Amino acid sequence: MFRFLHWYLLFLIPILIYMFFQKRGTKSIGFSSITLLKEAGMKKTIKHKIGRYLILAGIILLVVALARPQSGKELRNIKKEGIDIVVALDVSGSMKSIDFEPNRLSVAKDTISRFIEGRKVDRISLVIFSGTAYTKIPLTLDHNILKETLASTSTEDVNRDGTAIGMGISVGINRLKKSKSKSKVIILVTDGENNAGKINPKTASKLAKDMGIKIYTVGVGSDITKVPVGKDFFGQVRYQTYRGGLDEELLKQIATATQGEYFRAKDSNALEEIFDRIDQLEKTEFDVNNYFEYRELAFGFIKLGLLLILVGIFLEKYLFLKIP
Structure with a gap:
């Protein structure tokens, strides 16, 4: 059995995605012309967006972790009256x-x-x-x-x-x-x-x-x-x-x-x-009580989320030069 203990926090995810794809003004270094950059082979391609997408994915995973994902299994407490x-x-x-x-x-x-x-x-x-x-x-x-x-x-x-x-x-x-x-x-x-x-x-x-x-x-x-x-x-x-x-x-x-x-x-x-x-x-009499034992899964989502954010920041700020 799988559940989110704080399931209502998952509603933050569509809000984050909406904000991510909203066009917004960005500050950039002023260039008189970017012709020289383009002639040097530095073109604006899809790979320049990888970092941003990884950061978004990492943030989503952190939200999932905040929602407390848990996996549970059914256990039985059996009392035997001999x-x-x-x-x-x-x-x-x-x-x-x-x-x-x-x-x-x-x-x-x-x-x-x-x-x-x-x-x-x-x-x-x-x-x-x-x-x-x-x-x-x-x-x-x-x-x-x-x-x-x-x-x-x-x-x-x-x-x-x-x-x-x-x-x-x-x-x-x-x-x-x-x-x-x-x-x-x-x-x-x-x-x-x-x-x-x-x-x-x-x-x-x-x-x-x-x-x-x-x-x-x-x-x-x-x-x-x-x-x-x-x-x-x-x-x-x-x-x-x-x-x-x-x-x-x-x-x-x-x-x-x-x-x-x-x-x-x-x-x-x-x-x-x-x-x-x-x-x-x-x-022999048996008194059976069923209950669920849950295991926290949030730590795995936190680790993966932070890793994606760090990789995304590296790609965004250092590896791929953003072409205006």
Whole structure:
């Protein structure tokens, strides 16, 4: 964007041009005859006017400079309001089920990692739970260390069997209790039913609601759970297979109580779509203010104008002799 801050001064330019071309009487040295000058080759030509035109151009440029020419570019001041998110991940033994390739836990970790990459201005915490729960990573903007920790997480990280969903929620609440973010979210990823821990999931979800924390629950796994349990005499992997194991009704109640949503992922593609859906539901707020930043151009016009005036004076007074 280009503008003149004092644009009204530009009206001086046509006045200057008018005065320049007005015929006016000039004082000159008296000669009895200029015949000798003309015979010597000194003739009145257009080049004798170059100096005057350069002086005029220089004065016009100085007037342009007085009008304060400025060039501007549009800038945006973006204020980002991030969301505080706790990912509570089930790492119980059933998460090794191979109904997902290579298993439920590996697919869940990869999907969560991609989700983290898209939440660049959000603080995210990682909580893991099995028979109990604890914080792997507190709320952080260092998403690289978060993803590295997530990648190294395994079912061996919690040394107590079972699925303590209530404990997982409680530890997540503890991570968010001091948060000043306008939006606080727990994403609970599990494939089981609550069968461990000292805290009831419904009690934990009620506490989350009172603190303004929204819980999205994600049930992972198909209807068949197939978990490796060792190797036989010939070195072949043995599996324990059973149906069910996921308490969908509980997960729905937790989500509903906190104004969240429940999702079921029966395969890896569905899990990816669920996290994409959560990503859309929990958008980071952006407050955008547009403004212009201007750069002064007057100094360039002043320099060029003065140069033209000096050259014009030299040509007018010293180089070309004015013939009457």
